[in-house]
């Protein structure tokens with residue numbers, strides 16, 4: 735592991751500000767070479783503080799040149815409190831100054847085959863790498879079992895080679911970008927906080943045999959950036 739791939743901040747609040755600064759710093763670099771910045775957002779609770787930060791600093795990013803996708807989604811209504819899209823809509827997209835160029839939620843109100851077909855369509859215009867759509871930035875989290883996006887240990891979606899997959903997860907079935915699609919992203923950013931995940935973080939970053947989906951992704955994408963608070967990083971020192 736190169737230290738350049740791990741950023742540690744004392745607190746979750748500082749970490750979110752550092753990640754936001756990273757995004758602001760890279761906006762010009764990306765948008766000088768292309769008209770839009772294609773992000774896939776993460777679900778879960780950890781990134782909510784980032785979405786809140788971005789909403790409270792609406793002028794720091796060129797939202798009209800940012801297109802939002804989601805790395806995964808729960809098979810719930812977009813109005814359901816568990817919806818990853820819903821969480822972003824409540825915290826970010828309600829802000830009048832935040833008008834992304836496009837917002838591509840997973841249409842979970844359709845049946846799974848239609849939802850997957852729709853998401854393939856919205857990914858289709860993106861640049862291709864080895865036949866897969868290339869997102870510019872994918873924000874990820876890691877669960878207590880080492881899953882990332884909705885790639886759960888031993889889940890059938892782990893072996894899907896399509897662009898997108900539908901499969902089982904805790905509480906709800908899930909839609910997710912697949913390993914090959916995630917791996918084609920120009921930048922993967924893994925945001926992890928809390929002592930409960932410290933052993934997992936250590937394993938993912940240092941154990942070449944770590945069996946977790948987050949570790950499998952990192953082994954194939956050593957350029958992945960880990961943004962960790964001190965608690966999540968405590969086993970690294």
Ligand SMILES: O=C(O)[C@H](O)[C@@H](O)[C@H](O)[C@H](O)COP(=O)(O)O
Pocket residue numbers: 776777778779780781806807808818874875876877878881882883884
């Ligand atoms: O839909 C989801 O749940 C997320 O996309 C998932 O991959 C999340 O990032 C992890 O479960 C971590 O969740 P927490 O941030 O809540 O720990």
